[in-house]
Amino acid sequence: MKKTAILRRIRHYLKEHSPTGDVGIPESPEVGSMPDLVETFSVALAQVKGEFYQATSYQEVVSVLKRVLSPAQPIYLARDTFPPDVDWHWLETEFSGQGVSSLAENTVVALTGATFLIAETGTIGIQSDLVASLLPEHHIVLAMTDQLYPTLEALVAQRPDFMVDIPYTTLITGPSRTADIEKTLVLGAHGPGRLTVILLIPNP
Numbered sequence: 001m002k003k004t005a006i007l008r009r010i011r012h013y014l015k016e017h018s019p020t021g022d023v024g025i026p027e028s029p030e031v032g033s034m035p036d037l038v039e040t041f042s043v044a045l046a047q048v049k050g051e052f053y054q055a056t057s058y059q060e061v062v063s064v065l066k067r068v069l070s071p072a073q074p075i076y077l078a079r080d081t082f083p084p085d086v087d088w089h090w091l092e093t094e095f096s097g098q099g100v101s102s103l104a105e106n107t108v109v110a111l112t113g114a115t116f117l118i119a120e121t122g123t124i125g126i127q128s129d130l131v132a133s134l135l136p137e138h139h140i141v142l143a144m145t146d147q148l149y150p151t152l153e154a155l156v157a158q159r160p161d162f163m164v165d166i167p168y169t170t171l172i173t174g175p176s177r178t179a180d181i182e183k184t185l186v187l188g189a190h191g192p193g194r195l196t197v198i199l200l201i202p203n204p
Contacts (some may be wrong), residue, residue: 037119037148038199044122048174051196056203061142062094064198065111068140075109075140078132082113083144110136110192114143115169116162117197120151124172124197127162133170139192141172145201 042052051068055061069075075095082088091111110132116125124141126133133139149155156163163169176191 034145034148034201037150038145038201040150041117041119041122041148041199044120045174045195045197046122048122049195050122050174051194053196053198055198055200058090058200061198061200065095065140068138068196069109073109074107075111076107076132076136078110078112078129080128081115081126081132082142083147086113086142086144088113107136109138109140111140111142114141114147116155116159117143117148117199118150118152118155119148121173123152125155125162126170126172127166127168130168130170133172134176134191136192138194138196139172139175140196140198142198142200145199148199 038054045052053064053068055064077088077091077095079088112126112129112132114124115127117123118125124143149158172195175193175195
């Protein structure tokens with residue numbers, strides 16, 4: 001069949017099957033309770049080899065960090081990734097002897113905030129400091145419960161401002177991985193081989 005005939009058939013099919021009217025943004029699905037969302041996120045994250053911890057205070061966050069970090073292990077704080085209402089200065093005070101001011105090729109651990117979390121897939125969304133989520137061997141994310149959404153569709157429906165005037169959004173689902181070589185799964189191939197999420201759940 002000639003090229004022109006193929007294109008003519010494609011155009012005819014598209015004309016007959018194209019959607020009509022304004023497609024728009026899908027309606028936000030029903031949102032479950034916060035404990036349900038937290039459970040869904042933790043299960044989804046575990047399925048992609050991520051680590052999940054809950055904390056109800058900054059003191060508990062520090063306890064978790066000391067548990068997952070080696071003693072005196074250098075840690076980079078990605079200040080630009082934390083929400084404006086999160087006081088990250090206490091982290092600098094707590095880990096003043098371990099903090100590093102800039103990322104380097106040998107940076108082992110980076111602690112970032114998050115712009116949003118997707119419970120359905122255990123995904124973290126970050127809209128700043130892309131390198132901090134790619135360069136270290138261990139990426140630790142500190143997030144808040146009000147950043148947790150059931151699905152990506154729910155996020156777009158509830159917070160369309162997240163997608164306006166933003167140059168990029170990094171979606172992270174588990175540690176970096178590849179199975180290109182002999183179909184053997186290898187973690188940390190193109191980025192962090194370890195991903196830890198600490199969700200701060202304030203006491204009611």
